[in-house]
Amino acid sequence: MNNLFIFLTVKQNVFSKLSEYFSFSFVRYAFIVAILISLCSALLGVSLVLKRYSMIGDGLSHVAFGAGAVSAVVGVAGMTLTLPVTVVTAIFLLKSGGRKKIMGDAAIAMLSAGALAMGYLLLNITNTSSSNLSGDVCTSLFGSTSILTLSRSDVNLCFVLCAAVILFFVLCYNRMFSLTFDERFAGATGINVGLYNLLTAIITATVIVVGMKLAGALLISALIIFPPMAAMRICKSYRSVILTSALISVFCAFTGLILAVLYETPVGASIVCVNLCALIFFSLLGFLKKKIRNTEI
Amino acid sequence: MPFVFKSKKISADTEKETKIHPAGAWKNYSKVRRINAEQCRNQIGNKIIDVENISLSYENKAVVNNLSFQVYQGDYFCIVGENGSGKTTLLDALLGLKKPDCGKIDLLDSLKRNDIGFLPQHTEVQRDFPATVFEIVMSGCIGRHSKGPFLSKNDRQTAFTNMEKLGITSLSSRSYRELSGGQQQRVLLARALCSATRVLMLDEPVTGLDPKAASDMYSLVHDINKKEGITIIMISHDISSVLKYASHVLCLDRSKYFFGPVENFIKYRDKACEKQYGDDALYGNSDAYKFGGTDIN
Known part of the structure; x- marks a missing residue:
């Protein structure tokens, strides 16, 4: 009885704390952006994971960090430099993705490490004011608090980009399925493969650059890869993989953000950890499902 | 009949044709070829695909040079040849996925790309x-x-x-x-x-199948060809089934091509085997046209 009472007060505390937080506009912005980004990353992730392009997503986020460092040094605000550089790299990587000889995983690893090193070096060299450099780098790598410092215009930009990405995936659902399953066949049925690959590259870059605000350069690829992987543990059809992955992603982003706000943990890391838990949970579920079906047969 | 029409055109215009064809492919079009072609084509359909003097390259390497052949409605057309002889590249060109370096591929008799089905590897x-x-x-x-x-x-x-x-x-x-x-x-x-309403293209449809599944696959394709009158264009490595089902064979080799009805291909092949040593030698340097095939180069 005593325990229950304590539990209830804690729960009440949590709720009052949450409602207090939600009265701040920046917290509401953070939640809206987190949900939008996680939805986009899940939709995109299904295609990337199935096409074996996960590493390209990871490599791109490092490039985005490098570009971000350059734009900080040059003094260009926000995404004006980061987004175009990442888009160009994405087009280059996805175009040559088919030809494994030229752009293998070694090349992507080199690109990642190179961009990361260059970015950090640049920041260090040009750091004249004795401001908190390691804090800045940590923020862009792990996205610790940047999601809670969004301005109204940041939110608007995120909203527009995410809405465009979601609209693309809804309208091109059938074509994306055909392309992901069998590019050659899709081309033979008259789908413009080059155009859709280009759009996928642009969307990948956009989601990564926007998502870096939420989870940081090192962790954003987790948001792309974990939800589809978790969904694929239990789902049989493409449609259910897409829907489940979107649900998992939004749920994990929401839960992770709440935990981060309540316990003052880093946002990106919290969301990724919740994602990890979801993956483990769905793996177990998939394992049990298989067991049950085997015993039925 | 379109076939005879074509032959007439050749006799009237031999000089010009020979100029386009240095090797004089059409000159070698013997009487035997015409009779055999008509005999084996149990229902003579209209000419639907006309390939004229095309050259193709794969990753900047020329694989097919100056190749001409025709496909008629209802044919069971097999493409055979060694690895790297350009079979798949040729199929890509027929599907419109790849532009030939020179020459042209005509779809005749109101055949549209949308009427062509494709089974990739x-x-x-x-x-x-x-x-x-x-x-x-x-x-x-x-x-x-x-x-x-x-x-x-x-x-x-x-x-x-x-x-x-x-x-x-x-x-x-x-x-x-x-x-x-x-x-x-x-x-x-x-x-x-x-x-596929009129043409079905298959790229090595039995690769990786066990013998039972492979023969099932062949009889399915045979049924589609016979019952529905759908033209089959198939890349195959399986010579025995090519001889069993095909009505026409195109044999690609690095140096020479054979195109003709399957009866002639058998003779061509026997001759080739005699010259070479053993059953495995399918593609020798024989005087193909003597047996009614179009031998180019």
């Missing part, structure tokens, strides 16, 4: 792809007449009809990755049939 991506059989068969309807983003009731009906034709209706909601190799190939064939 398996890709690594497909092995563990989470999609139901129905979703995959439906993807064959995309791009055919549906310009809009979503598929219509009509498309569903087409998908169901083709699944029934191939006896995979009971698998409709099963996941593709759980199926056996033979069943997977049937699914891909059903998908191809969704867009």
